[in-house]
Amino acid sequence: MTAAFGELLLRLHSSDARRFLQSDAYNAYYAGAEANVGVLLSRLGVPVRYITRLPENDLARAGVEQLRAHGIDTGHILYGGDRLGVYFTEQGNGIRPTRVIYDRAGSSYAGLQPGMIDWASCFEGVSHFHWSGIAAAVSQGAADACREALVRADEKGIVISCDFNYRSMLWKYGKHPREVMGDLLPFSRIAVADLDSVNVYCGIDTDREAGFEDRFVQCVQALHSVFPSLQTLAMSFRRHQTYSGALWHKDGYFFAPGYDLPYVTDPIGAGDAFTGGLLYGIMNGLPGLNIIQFATACGALKQSIVGDWAILNLAEIEHFIQSGLSGRVIR
Amino acid sequence: MTAAFGELLLRLHSSDARRFLQSDAYNAYYAGAEANVGVLLSRLGVPVRYITRLPENDLARAGVEQLRAHGIDTGHILYGGDRLGVYFTEQGNGIRPTRVIYDRAGSSYAGLQPGMIDWASCFEGVSHFHWSGIAAAVSQGAADACREALVRADEKGIVISCDFNYRSMLWKYGKHPREVMGDLLPFSRIAVADLDSVNVYCGIDTDREAGFEDRFVQCVQALHSVFPSLQTLAMSFRRHQTYSGALWHKDGYFFAPGYDLPYVTDPIGAGDAFTGGLLYGIMNGLPGLNIIQFATACGALKQSIVGDWAILNLAEIEHFIQSGLSGRVIR
Amino acid sequence: MTAAFGELLLRLHSSDARRFLQSDAYNAYYAGAEANVGVLLSRLGVPVRYITRLPENDLARAGVEQLRAHGIDTGHILYGGDRLGVYFTEQGNGIRPTRVIYDRAGSSYAGLQPGMIDWASCFEGVSHFHWSGIAAAVSQGAADACREALVRADEKGIVISCDFNYRSMLWKYGKHPREVMGDLLPFSRIAVADLDSVNVYCGIDTDREAGFEDRFVQCVQALHSVFPSLQTLAMSFRRHQTYSGALWHKDGYFFAPGYDLPYVTDPIGAGDAFTGGLLYGIMNGLPGLNIIQFATACGALKQSIVGDWAILNLAEIEHFIQSGLSGRVIR
Amino acid sequence: MTAAFGELLLRLHSSDARRFLQSDAYNAYYAGAEANVGVLLSRLGVPVRYITRLPENDLARAGVEQLRAHGIDTGHILYGGDRLGVYFTEQGNGIRPTRVIYDRAGSSYAGLQPGMIDWASCFEGVSHFHWSGIAAAVSQGAADACREALVRADEKGIVISCDFNYRSMLWKYGKHPREVMGDLLPFSRIAVADLDSVNVYCGIDTDREAGFEDRFVQCVQALHSVFPSLQTLAMSFRRHQTYSGALWHKDGYFFAPGYDLPYVTDPIGAGDAFTGGLLYGIMNGLPGLNIIQFATACGALKQSIVGDWAILNLAEIEHFIQSGLSGRVIR
């Protein structure tokens, strides 16, 4: 069983493609970087337990019920605190970017303190633990809870994966991200990152004149020397309409051919779908090239789906890897 | 000019008559007890200035633009702090009640402190000041800002009106409502109340066996002895499907005949529409009976309108006072 | 075949139960008093030809296609002129009335002139002709076209029915309605009226202290002496929530028991459904009591249907006559 | 654990209150008499396993995921066959009835044959088994599977409850319902019925001149003599706007005071909510009067909720029993 830990959010998305200043209704999706990863893993048949802290109200319950619909074990969620974290999104459209207003301060998750969560019980039967930089970004207490989880997971020999996920609009509790993450990242055996996060968290720079593949190699080398326990690193890249992925795994480098995505339904959650696909590939012992193809296909397909979750099955991911984008009718 | 002070809220209302646990979209309305009163007054031709504190984001700006559409002066709003107060509502339907989840902790308004607002500038040209118990219920700082406003208004000879508006789910900052409101209510020359608020704020009990009109008279007498400056008190009552109003004004008692409301579109904001109608009547020097008829008509008509605001004009209120409820077609 | 003549309108109805001042979308229905009657007759199996004048654009074509869907012969519609008549409606809800904004000046129909319509062709195979006061209310040219139609129908021995349908917001072309209608009404063998229209068009007053049934009898007697060719008169009445009907036919008086309608989906078009039911009953030679029961059932059932058209079949009307209102599930 | 067995259906409900002939969109809800009961029981904390046969497509999977969201064990569902049963509903509104078009012939469930379901595994840990007459109404194979389930349940000493649920539009496979149900009903220890079903299945008539309570007593006596194993019988009644319930349990008769329901959001599923409430009361050992009050409250509250499922919690049901209908705002 894989345990995922982080904040569950209610996403309120401006309806009918309107700007915030025009919107008179919001579509509601549930989200959260780690929950997003868990949903895809669970849909692909990996048993997943989701751990978080939520208030006792129907907005939170609705989210938990949706996680349950996707097959996730929600029985270890802690209840308490005052509010569910929320984020508002304004739909972009290829000309204008998608915009986000975070409204997660003071959430039940942000109110976490070490000692609140019964990790022994949460980690029963658990072989993998996934978290992301966002889980440590919202409050000192949450960062301390992350540390507590990582120490316990490490003690139990659980494989730890981390998505760096640096969000500049968070990290408002008085510490530099590097100070916090520098302590937490070394527990990871598997990491997903982007060049910006690597710079902020680890102070690693790559050659801006170089191509993406070269920069990835530079990044792997620098990170590996800092975090010797790291065994796998993956990155997805979006450049203009092209979406591609890179993997360092078992000492080899693997690159997925990029997809040209002309029209994106919802870009949010693509990175988490990539991570979900990556973990699926690793857990199933796929060869390196297959892993990165699988992860990149998940990240691309997600962008055709409304909401934060990659509602995908194995057959269609494999079909996509073979056939690529399709405007056809399957009947 | 009338100045209204309180918190502007984003209301997110479950769409398509769904329960929270079923809702996948929320209609967005802007709200707040004092803003609601201001909107009706402004639509009826009374110049209104709205004073509050808001974050600098598009969710808050959208609310300000809507207030401006209704003709309200929004030029004295203070910007700062982190988030807009939100409340979620689940549509009731005459069998089930309408349910509210407040999510206003940590809002920009709740972050108010005395000294932040430039009352001298806010009160330029102002003859009336309206606030409600909710304005003091969300934080100590907000309650202190209320006190500051009341002292300044009183010094300037501004007529002060207060809607008691007790909300048991607020008042979480460690003081009993009576302790806070006991200090603030005596500034009022005009008050709107309900029997429950009067009990909580002032410890006044009325005879539960008596009828509504008798209890209103008892209440007036008890309140008048506590707050000698009080010159006007009004209450609206809902019992089963009947909605009615009572007024003590210029030492006389006036009762509006009740309306039987079979099907309510949106009950929220009815009390604020009643208050808006009351203030309109007083400011225009109507006789007591006309004032309470006008206020009660506003409160009843509001319940036929989606959202928190009483989008009404003078002609239709007067027509309603004369003709009552109507299922007709006006063509 | 029955020919119906009048103006086809696009109705734009505020969406989501909003007031005009709140509405950001309008549901589109096609309408027109005479078209409404024709749709119900056609659905009940009576062959119907609809005659009007429309502009050559897709807004008009969409309406013609919908009439065709209901089985109406639209092959004699005249095309020309500049615009389709429109009316906007604001949904009422039992507290507030439904409001109408007419926007039909300058329409293709209002631009009608005598000689434009080829009545000989329009009246081929026609046994009944139906029109209403609205058809003559929008312009002098339209009133002249009505007169032309009536003279031709009368010459051919066609049975003429008229719904008085007085609308005070129309009649803006400089003539008093009585002047125009006084000339046109005497062609009618069948009439549907209401007390107000009878007063405006014919100067007939009834005793306001009397009950509805007595006033109906008074009205019949006064009208009969003015229009000796009149053989049938029917009226529907709405009082509070009660909807009922009265008929004078073959020298007898018949009254349908009233229906108590608690919640009305759309009141518009109820009168036209009543008229459609009346004509159906007469054309099928039903006894007087059955005719008025049928007409009243149609008028009541219409109010449960969105849009202006009574989408009903014979079986359900007959079931309604026997069983009355129903909140049941038919499965 | 309670096992519920029957057909899962996709309900397609005409949108925007339209008639079938007007509807251009259908809201999708999942349904089925036994699933409806299971959802309420599960929400109230009773462990529930749902057993059915479904096709392997995303329409069926979506329904299974929704059941899982409500906490139901869906791990014993059998997959196979060609299609999901569907039913279309046309929204009624208190004037017109709600209409149903069944489209469930040839469904995966109807294709059931004895031997297909592994009852030994399905009944592991099961103490109660619930089914309804609909489960046997769709095909001979389904009726045979019902018999197989009942025999196995009976052998294991499982408490069997049955909702008579006679639907005249089903039962098209060539047998009279009495022939089939006469064999299956005697297994029941608990039954929910209505006077019509009792007549069709058992040939029992009650005195049509008598009141509901007297007819219930007559019905109990007649049924008890036919099915001696029956220990509990309950009925809900709807007459005009009044909804009430009756119970015979442990040899006593209990009647819940009726509720007057002015405006019903969705009448479908009220009976199943009543049954769910009944089973909850019995399983929790409530006294007879409390059981029938609880069941009747569930049936009434359901009618305020869109879709077939009673999305309710214990606290609000108990509040409703104490306070009755409410148009209030809970804040």
Added chain:
Amino acid sequence: MTAAFGELLLRLHSSDARRFLQSDAYNAYYAGAEANVGVLLSRLGVPVRYITRLPENDLARAGVEQLRAHGIDTGHILYGGDRLGVYFTEQGNGIRPTRVIYDRAGSSYAGLQPGMIDWASCFEGVSHFHWSGIAAAVSQGAADACREALVRADEKGIVISCDFNYRSMLWKYGKHPREVMGDLLPFSRIAVADLDSVNVYCGIDTDREAGFEDRFVQCVQALHSVFPSLQTLAMSFRRHQTYSGALWHKDGYFFAPGYDLPYVTDPIGAGDAFTGGLLYGIMNGLPGLNIIQFATACGALKQSIVGDWAILNLAEIEHFIQSGLSGRVIR
């Protein structure tokens, strides 16, 4: 008059661009390959009669009324049987394909048997008969009815056109498509095909290394030798974003320049619009190049329209042929 014969379907399309697993509402369109062709022909002024078998319920009636709106003669439709064929579609978006779930087994159309339809009456005044491979794919009875129709049409000298339309998910009644179609296709004077259908029905292979135009020529030659009565063959091709067409007619080959379609609103029905345009061109005696340009324009334009029907007029098709794709505003 052109007669079209096949199955009318209700298409239920996932709303708001959602996947099946996310959809809580379905937009309803009426469809069917032959009806789709008929709608476009009728809109272009060709008299069309549509022949099918439908159940007597409002879902079927709604479809018939929509056909009537488009000017189609629906007076020869046969009523009987139990259900309307349905198909569900999941909206694709250029990344993911559009997916279809057929639910047409057991439909009224599939229940057809020879002798049911009165072809003599159906073919009165008919000069052209159109059908497609789907009409024979759903049941042996339907295939037999196709044969019956073709024999009768042939006897009367009616020009027969067939769209091969192979659908691998149908053809479940135990015969290989080649066995059935091999018998039925030789009646055709005009055919629309694709390379896959030609392979399945006729065993004809073309050189997969060759370009589309070459393969079309190979296909014509092979087909012509098998079906000597064939005089016209057309194909449309979609490759990546390019949509193009080819025609063999009066012994000449004609190719339309392809259109590059960046964003497709609804790909379904494009082939039928192509066929409708082809038949229009042939019936109006256009030169070969003009025919294939017209057909290809119809197929391209259809993809900009929601639903299965090509709601187009002559002027805009001709404008499109001249000007191509347009993002302009016509005002």
Added chain:
Amino acid sequence: MTAAFGELLLRLHSSDARRFLQSDAYNAYYAGAEANVGVLLSRLGVPVRYITRLPENDLARAGVEQLRAHGIDTGHILYGGDRLGVYFTEQGNGIRPTRVIYDRAGSSYAGLQPGMIDWASCFEGVSHFHWSGIAAAVSQGAADACREALVRADEKGIVISCDFNYRSMLWKYGKHPREVMGDLLPFSRIAVADLDSVNVYCGIDTDREAGFEDRFVQCVQALHSVFPSLQTLAMSFRRHQTYSGALWHKDGYFFAPGYDLPYVTDPIGAGDAFTGGLLYGIMNGLPGLNIIQFATACGALKQSIVGDWAILNLAEIEHFIQSGLSGRVIR
């Protein structure tokens, strides 16, 4: 303060991307070339007064309230006349063009006559006056009012800007556009035009073989010789998916690099956003290249926004100038 003068329109836009013939609902936006310019200027901080004539009904009031929301001074609007101008739009999609049906004949604005508007009061505090060719296109009275305004503005030394905006479907009152505009255009110090308008209004032709930049230079030279007071001319161009701009200002020529717009949300109002951006740049004394970059960015960004108004702020326009199109998520 900038005064803008023209007609305020209600735009009714077919919902759900439907064609007119399919649409059963219309989204409502307020519009009008000059109002559109005013909204963007006001949002960018330029004080704007909007002058028009409107009927006294809630459809017009709703539009005025929306202008007020954007900060526009609506206090000088004249009320009178019968109807609000309307235009219907059918959403295009890159294959089909967007289509417009104008319905503005007989509007309150078209009923304007010289002398009606109190220009002295309207021009108090005004430094710039903006109008467009549409303002003179709807009636002789409106053209006369334009002339009156221009003379007064000129007398007061107000800077006059004009958007040529030739609409061939208007200009139906019997004069050639050149006759009217030839008189009115010479007042302009700033003009926005397109090659077609320049040809119709001024008879100026440019070399169709030349590129856009060359033709712009030719056009400037020809116009400058005709209107010597002209000091600034700008044009935007759309060619296939490319949108670009050109400016002649202070005797220099400036060209903005074009944007490639793959998917346009709403093309309507792009020209007005370009004009608003141009005026903003001029009023703020930007260098020529910066002005045309700013204007072109506004015109491009508008096409990503539903409705006619460019809901934009300074920061995002500047960001767009630097970074170009974006499919990113800003968080």
